[in-house]
Structure formats: C-alpha cells, structure tokens
Amino acid sequence: MPSLKNSPRPLRKKPPAKKPWTDAPSRPSATSVKKPDPRKKLKKAPVEEVLRRLRREYPDAHCELDHQSAFQLLVATVLSAQCTDVMVNRVTPVLFKYAPTPEALAELPLEKIENMIRSIGLYKNKAKNIRSLARDLVDKHHGEVPSNLPDLVELAGVGRKTANVVLGNAFGIASGIVVDTHIGRLSRRFGWTRSEDAVQIEKELQKLIPEERWVQFSHELIFLGRRICKARNPDCPSCFLKDICPKIGVAS
Template sequence: MSVDPDQELIPDRKKRVRRIITQLKKRYPEAECALFHDGPFQLLVATILSAQCTDERVNMVTPILFAKYPTAEKLAVATQKDVEEIVHSLGFFRAKAANLRGMAQAVVAEHDGEIPQDLAALVALPGVGRKTANVVLGTAFGIPSGVVVDTHVKRICNLLGLTRSKNPEIIERELQEIVPRKEWIEWSHRLIHHGRQICIARRPQCPECPLLKNCPRVGLGPLNK
C-alpha cells in the first residue's frame, strides 16, 4: 500500500526514516564521497565539475587538473584556455572552466586561499550552489549544513514516499524535518551508493533491497518476485 507523504504524520515518517537509516548503515557502513579528492579545495573543484556529469568521468579528469593546479593560488592564475582543455570532456566545459577560475580567484582574494567553512560564503563563490556547498561542508569539514539532494537522493526519496517533490530545495527542507541532523551527511552518501548498487534507475533490484519492507515503491509497478 502506497504511503502518501501528505497524509503520513511527521512522527510516523521519522520512525520509518530511522528504520531506513538502520538498514542503510548495515548495508553501507563505510559509505564515502565518490569524488576523488585530497582536501577541501580539491573536493570543491571536483564537485563543481560533477554538474551534469558522472563522478566516474570527473575522477578521470581531476588528477590531471590537480597535478597542474594543486592549490587555489595556482588555479587563480590559470588561463581560460588551459583549464578548458583539461575539462573539455566533461561537458559545459567553458562555463565550468570559468567557474573554477572565478572560484579560485575569489578564494584567494577573499579567504586567503582557504576554502571557507560557512554556507553563505561558499554559495557566494562562482559555480557554487547550495548542493555543492553542502557536499564540501559535510564531507570535508564534517559540518551538517544541509542534506545533499542529487539525482539518486531525489529519485529514491520519491520511491520511499518521503517526498512528492522534484525540486531539490523542497526535498531538502522536507528531509531536514524527518532525518536526524547527525545523519544528514551519511544519509546522502548511503543513498547515493544504494542508487548505484541496488536502486538503479532503469532496473531497480527490489527483491534484493534491504529497504523493501519500508519502501512503498511509489510510481513503480507490481513487484515481480
């Protein structure tokens, strides 16, 4: 029976989320960010590049980029042409190269070359939205500034009946009401792993899913057992 997120009471949704969290922890005890990085600067760069692109493709490019521009100071003086050539394969390469250079220049000019540990300061940087800021604060600094809502998190939370929205900002607000703050960072990491390994968009492995008892499978057809 489908769960209507508009009708299910918040306390009941919180109880169901706690059960989901328990199962995710058992299945993915060491879930981590899939973007290769060493420190906040590299994570911010990789996350900016991951827009409209898979993490796997980003991970193929960033070692080359970081070898040439290992710090914000180095990237700040890079030419647009040089950065474009490195990130060309990732799509939207002109905009991404411009954002990387603008971000690095702002970090050097306004934050002494250090990535700020503040949501407002991060989203003020070129190419940095709320999701990117949440990724950096959570993964690099352990600060639960919000819930990262990527395509996997959005899709799975709809299937779980935790939201009806397709808007990441609305989904984040709704999840913040029912997911304990101390779980915000790992919640997203684990759902992303789950989306890649079991709850795959085009072929969800529902019979094998540890969340099945707590998942109304909103929008999916009958379960073939």
C-alpha cells in the same frame, strides 16, 4: 384491622418495548484483530527502519570524488554537476597536477583548463566557474575555502548541494542534506516528498532525518541509488528495503 380484600392493587409498570433484534457490534478479540496485509502498498517508508538498514548495509559509505584537500573537493564537486563521479575522477588528476591550489588554478589560462576537462559535460562553463572561484578564494578568502554556507554559495558554480558536500566532508559540518539526483529520486520513491525541487526536498528531509545523520545519510542513500535503486530498471527484488518501500513511481 383494615381488610386487605378491597385494597387497590399497585399498578404494574409496563415493560419497555423490545427493540427489533440487530447484530450488536462485538469487540474484536486479541486473535481477531487484523494484521497489516504485507501485500498492501505502503504510503511511506518508515524513516527509522530505513536509516537502520542503510547504516547496516553501507557502513563505509563515503564521498566518491577523489580529492586531497577542501579546495580539490570543492572543484571536483563543481565539475560533477550533471556528470558522474567516475568521469570527474578521470579528469581531476591532470587538473590537480597543474593546479593543486587556488593560487595555481587562478593563474591557468582558460583554454588550458578547458582542454584538461573537455571530456565532461558543460566543460566550458565549468572551466570559467572553477577559475573564477579560485580567484575569489585568493582575493577574498586568503586562498582558503570558507567553512560556512553563506560564503560558499557566493562562489561561482556553487549552490547548496556543492556547499553541503564540502562542509560535510571537508569540515565535518552538517549544514544540510545533500540533494542530488539520486537522493531526490529515492526520497520520492520512499514517499518522503513529492517535490522535484532540491531546496524543498532538503527542507522536507531535514524534518525527517536527525541532524547527526545528515552527512552520512546522504552518502548511504547515494550508494543505494547508484547500486540498486537506479533511475531505470531499479533492482527491487535484491533491495534490502523491498519489504518496507512503497516503490512510488516504480512500474510493477
């Protein structure tokens, strides 16, 4: 039997050198996760929540231009450019008394139309436009207001905004989103756009707002802009969106 006395001892492996002690990053526990600071300014208002609250707050939001037909709505919307609906509603009763149809308006002397709408801004240009569009309706559309965007925007004084108003309210067609001064202003304050261009704003909003909400959303946002989120001195403290609105461009 071989002697174990002179057997070579197995070499011991050197322990690995100790790394200098450092603070190891620990996983945050459920209780240590930081909650969003409500005082931290938001970058964008959450679209779904804004839509939910708008519908709740303004269930009866509607077009505030007085009209009894698609033609009267078309004329009233053309007259509302750079003018309030209140001012337009003061002049249209007399205008529509004499010209309730395209045929009647097409025959009115220009001077008479000007006199009836004199109290609103740009009345001379608007008088020419509404008589011109009335004649086009008679000559090209059998006296009927077109129910499609391409034909509408060919009429004098009619742009995308006016066409969207008419299609949405007279025909129930969601051709786009109405972008007036209120919707442009609020969309920028919500952080949904930086643009000042109505067409660009509409494109950006169409990506955010479901198509089935386009028409009513326009009414709701206009209601908010006229009643609370005004251009000057918006009433943020009483706004139902104050906790989710980033208030971009609003002086604190």
